[in-house]
Amino acid sequence: xxxxxxxxxxxxxxxxxxxRIALAEKGIKYESKEEDLRNxxxxxxxxxxxxxxxxxxIHNGKPVCESLIQVQYIxxxxxxxxxxxPSDPYQRAIARFxxxxxxxxxxxxxxxxxxxxxEEQANAKKEFIESLKLLEGELGDKPYxxxxxxxxxxxxxxxxxSWFYAYEMCGDFSIDAECPKxxxxxxxxxxxxxxxxxxxxxxxxxxxxxxMKKAFGIE
Amino acid sequence: MSEEVKVxxxxxxxxxxxxxLALKLKGVQYEYIEEDVHKNKSPLxxxxxxxxxxxxxxxxxxxxxxxxxxxxxxxxxxxxGNPILPEDPYEKAMARFWARFLDEKCLPALWNAAWSPENxxxxxxxxxxxCLKTLESTLKGKRFFGGDTVGLVDIAAIFIGFWLRVLxxxxxxxxxxxxxxxxxxKWTDEFVSCSVVKESLPPRERxxxxxxxxxxxxxxxxxxxxx
Numbered sequence: 001x002x003x004x005x006x007x008x009x010x011x012x013x014x015x016x017x018x019x020r021i022a023l024a025e026k027g028i029k030y031e032s033k034e035e036d037l038r039n040x041x042x043x044x045x046x047x048x049x050x051x052x053x054x055x056x057x058i059h060n061g062k063p064v065c066e067s068l069i070q071v072q073y074i075x076x077x078x079x080x081x082x083x084x085x086p087s088d089p090y091q092r093a094i095a096r097f098x099x100x101x102x103x104x105x106x107x108x109x110x111x112x113x114x115x116x117x118x119e120e121q122a123n124a125k126k127e128f129i130e131s132l133k134l135l136e137g138e139l140g141d142k143p144y145x146x147x148x149x150x151x152x153x154x155x156x157x158x159x160x161x162s163w164f165y166a167y168e169m170c171g172d173f174s175i176d177a178e179c180p181k182x183x184x185x186x187x188x189x190x191x192x193x194x195x196x197x198x199x200x201x202x203x204x205x206x207x208x209x210x211x212m213k214k215a216f217g218i219e
Numbered sequence: 220m221s222e223e224v225k226v227x228x229x230x231x232x233x234x235x236x237x238x239x240l241a242l243k244l245k246g247v248q249y250e251y252i253e254e255d256v257h258k259n260k261s262p263l264x265x266x267x268x269x270x271x272x273x274x275x276x277x278x279x280x281x282x283x284x285x286x287x288x289x290x291x292x293x294x295x296x297x298x299x300g301n302p303i304l305p306e307d308p309y310e311k312a313m314a315r316f317w318a319r320f321l322d323e324k325c326l327p328a329l330w331n332a333a334w335s336p337e338n339x340x341x342x343x344x345x346x347x348x349x350c351l352k353t354l355e356s357t358l359k360g361k362r363f364f365g366g367d368t369v370g371l372v373d374i375a376a377i378f379i380g381f382w383l384r385v386l387x388x389x390x391x392x393x394x395x396x397x398x399x400x401x402x403x404x405k406w407t408d409e410f411v412s413c414s415v416v417k418e419s420l421p422p423r424e425r426x427x428x429x430x431x432x433x434x435x436x437x438x439x440x441x442x443x444x445x446x
Contacts, residue, residue, distance in 0.1 A: 050320065050353060062309060069315045076308040089296040090282055096289045101270065134270060 005030035006058040008044050010037055011200055012208045014106070015067040016055040017159035020198035022071045025150060026078040068103060071155055084152045095152045098138050098145065102157040105131040110163055114170040114209050115218055125171050132179045139185055154189060158199070161186040165202035166209040224249035225278040227264050229256050231421050231429060233378040234287040235275040240374050240419040241291050245298040288318055291371055303371045317357060317364065318375040325350040326378055333390050334437065347394050351403060354379070358402045362409060373410055379403070380410045381420050389430035 007023065007030050009016040023030055035044055035054050047056045047063035057064045057073070064070050075084045085092050109131065112124035135157065139145055145153035164175050164186075176183045189195045213219070224242065226249050228235025242249050254264050254274050267276045267283035276283050277290045279297070284290050295304050304311050325347075332340070332347035354376070358364060364372035373380075379395070384407065387393050397404040410416055 059309075064309070064312045064316075066316055066319055069312050069319065072315070073308055073312040076311070089293055090279070090284070092296065093284045093289050093293040096292060097284070097286055100286060100289065 003028075004058075004060050007032050008035055008041075008047065008054050008056040008058070009033065010035050010054045012162075012205050013054060014159035014163065015053075017162065017198050017200075018067045018155050019055045019057060019070055019074075021150075021155050021158070021194050022074055022084065024194035024198060025082045025084065025155070026074060027081060028074065028078060068099060068156065071152065075152070082149070084146070084150070084155060086146075086151070095145070098135070098153045099156040101131070102135060102153065102160070106157070106160040110160060110167055113167045114213065115216070117219070121171060125173055128167070129173075129175075129178045132175065132182055136179055136182045139181065143188060144185070150189065150192060150194070158186060158189045158195060161189075162199040162202055162205050163209075166206040169206055170209065170213075222247070223278075223280050225252060226250070227252050227254050227261075227267065227276040227278070228274050229254050231426055232256075232274060233382050236377055236419055236421070237287045237374050238275045238277055238290050238294070240377065240416060241294045241303060243415045243419055244301050244303065244369060244374075245294060246300060247294070247298050288322065288375065291318075291374060295371070301368070303365065303369065303374060305365075305370075314365070314371045317354075317372045320350075320353070321372070321375045321378075325354065329378070329383060329386075329394065332394060333386055333392060334433075337441070344392075344394065348399075351379075351395060351400055355400045355403045358406055360402055363406065369410070369413065369416070373406075377410075377416075380407045380416070382426065383407075385423060385426045386430050389427055389434055 005023070005028055007016070007019055009019070009032050011034065020032075033041075033043070035041060037054070040052060044054065044056060045052055047058060048054075048065045051065060053065070055067055055070065057070045059073075059077070064073050071084060085095055105128070109124045109128040113121060113128060116124065138153075142148075144150050145157070168175055190199065224247055226235065226238050226242070228238065228251060230253060239249075239251065252261075252263075254261060256274055260272060264274065264276060265272055267278060268274075268285040271285060273285070275287055275290060276285050277293065278284075279293075284293050291303070295302065304314055328343065328347040328350045331343040335343040361367075363369050364376065383395055387395065395404060395407070411420070
């Protein structure tokens with residue numbers, strides 16, 4: 001049966017990047033449609049009426065929304081290649097826990113770092129580094145969160161690396177100085193084509209963040 | 220093999236209720252340990268959930284799992300009887316979508332609608348009603364969100380099934396009405412009348428008293444603020 005896979009995406013979105021990596025890891029051919037979020041397409045509004053957000057995965061005409069759910073979905077459908085979640089239920093629970101943790105902390109705190117100032121920003125930076133250190137602890141001595149290969153947590157978390165430079169510039173701090181092991185992990189991930197082809201250049205992301213700050217009137 | 224299953228929870232918490240309900244549905248024997256999360260978290264809780272320090276925590280043969288939706292998926296994958304998720308990957312993705320919708324949009328909106336300050340109340344109520352409207356249309360007259368049997372989404376929606384009614388009585392604010400949301404109200408009746416669900420719920424009077432006390436506290440705070 002021929003599979004039709006479409007991804008509604010937006011280049012700087014870490015959530016979109018997760019799907020790019022996962023689809024590449026699985027060797028799935030797909031059509032990528034870039035959305036202009038100030039002018040959402042009818043297709044996006046039809047396929048994700050509840051949240052009206054990207055990414056949206058459309059598989060044989062049926063939409064799957066929310067990137068964590070999408071990654072698990074393609075892991076289950078294309079289960080014969082490059083499994084992202086382990087097979088043991090307990091290890092799967094650990095992976096889901098940390099993916100959820102990385103997802104919530106990075107999204108929320110990252111936004112506060114580029115979009116706020118003063119005490120709010122300082123608190124966000126502190127908690128951001130604490131969260132990264134916890135993730136570093138979970139990584140331990142493994143090359144990837146998934147063990148010997150990229151796994152679910154790696155796919156969920158590594159896209160935020162493309163935003164680290166923007167966070168550092170906006171927050172005036174060094175992530176590398178605080179979390180060298182994590183930076184080594186990110187660079188290791190980038191040696192994989194599925195990751196390097198999916199993450200935009202950090203400077204480009206910073207440029208985008210500056211545009212957003214201007215648009216929202218944030219200094 | 221003997222299984223050792225423990226649940227660290229708090230009476231009155233819908234999240235800890237989710238875990239107990241799933242275990243009961245699957246016929247899994249477990250030991251329940253009550254945690255005083257407001258005043259005195261036990262050393263065991265802090266050991267088993269060092270990251271969030273919250274309940275519920277499931278302990279299976281000494282191995283801890285935290286976060287209620289993560290725990291529900293673990294329970295589903297470990298004990299195969301009475302499945303709470305469909306087999307089909309697409310249907311599974313949809314169930315996960317609605318469970319997340321409940322946690323990230325719906326439940327916070329319902330909570331805000333009850334407790335937000337006067338000047339934010341109208342907007343909060345509107346958001347809450349939008350969420351209920353979405354859930355109503357998802358139910359589409361089915362007996363349960365899971366179809367003919369209780370599933371992940373029904374379990375995740377336990378707050379709406381039980382807590383919301385009690386909250387509405389305590390605050391006098393009616394969001395979930397039979398006129399506006401007939402299918403959803405019918406679902407709450409069906410769901411709560413299941414024996415396994417009834418067994419998992421906290422005592423109604425205690426929950427009502429808790430909410431009433433909170434309403435009184437909120438009114439005092441408002442009176443003091445306007446003095």
